[in-house]
Amino acid sequence: MNNDRRSFLKFGAAGVAVAAGLNGLMSVNPHLLNESITRKLLGARRLAPTFPRERAKDPKENGNVGLDEDVTDWSLKIDAPGHPSRSMSLDEVKALPRVEMTTELMCVEGWSEVVSWAGTPLRHIAPNDAPEYVSLTTPDKLYYVGLDLDSALHPQTLLAWEMNGAPLTPEHGAPLRLVIPVKYGIKNIKRIGAINFQTTRPPDYWAERGYDWYSGL
């Protein structure tokens, strides 16, 4: 009986220790640890699966932050360290090599939709000596996302102006939005006003609201 009592005491002590350990883990912010694991293990190396064009549907119009301002005199501002600031009109962006792809847009909420896009890979506007991070903001700066350079330069990361064969509607980010299949929908910023290549990790609208800054898929 004494042995049993000792075993139960040990069981209780181990239980308290495990509970304390798990509780300790919960008090640290796990996002950065998760990011370091998933970035090292998987990164953004592989291509997202593509689908037949007929499977494409219109996704939900989730998220309208940064879409209120008038965009009649829109232009894309691009900054990178060691390069003069420049600005591109929509026609200049559209003159870059056009890519069409049908990929799955995945929302952090858990739903997904196959969508067809047309645009140009973001890497066409990136300098050769681009630093580690990229920041994209809406013209009114109310919505902003931060990207690691690998994901930004991924061949399927597009500056898109067409969705499912038609020009983007304002709700889906006209005139130019980001499509980045290696990230959750929250990183697919609508209505890009400025792109900044930078050495420090850019702020991110949803990361500031408790979501994973990396948000890789």
Next chain:
Amino acid sequence: MKPKHPLAIRWFHWLNFPILSLMIWSGLIIYWANDAYFSFPAWFYEKAHLSFRLGEGMAYHFLFMWFFAINGICYVSYTLFSGEWRELVPGRGALGQAFQVVLHDLGIRKEPLPPAKFNAAQQIAYTGIVLMGLGSLLTGLAIYRPVQLSFLAQAFGGYATARLVHFLLTVGYVGFFFMHVGQVIKAGWPNFKAMVTGHE
């Protein structure tokens, strides 16, 4: 008193309880954001503090999943290398024997069951739950990184289907839990004590 459950198995078993609880808890926080298969009533989400915490739920789910995976891999490896798997994996005729166990548990079959560490119904349940764990791990990885691990998502019929399977497996755990606890209560104190002390 004779030895029944090895120390390692008791550790893996009891560690799995808080880890799987944390996975189901954080999983429900995630599920709240798009409860597409089955809607829990609003008061359930509110009382359990599961609403409006999606970012946090994802953070914890993707942290504790490694503990769930490592604990499961350790358990399976231990049963393989120790030979304990022979007691746990159902043999030929297990389905028929398990049916006899059910009849016995319902009081229809009066004769005692053949003596064994685990009866056929237990073997099917304990092996099945390990396979379900593997299913959760694989569907979980498929929806965790559906682009970089797209071959896994495709193996389960795509991202959306993998997510549904992942959810159904969790429903299975909850069912297993109630059945398991019910059987432990029915089997009585010495049986429960053996899972703590190792002896019966």
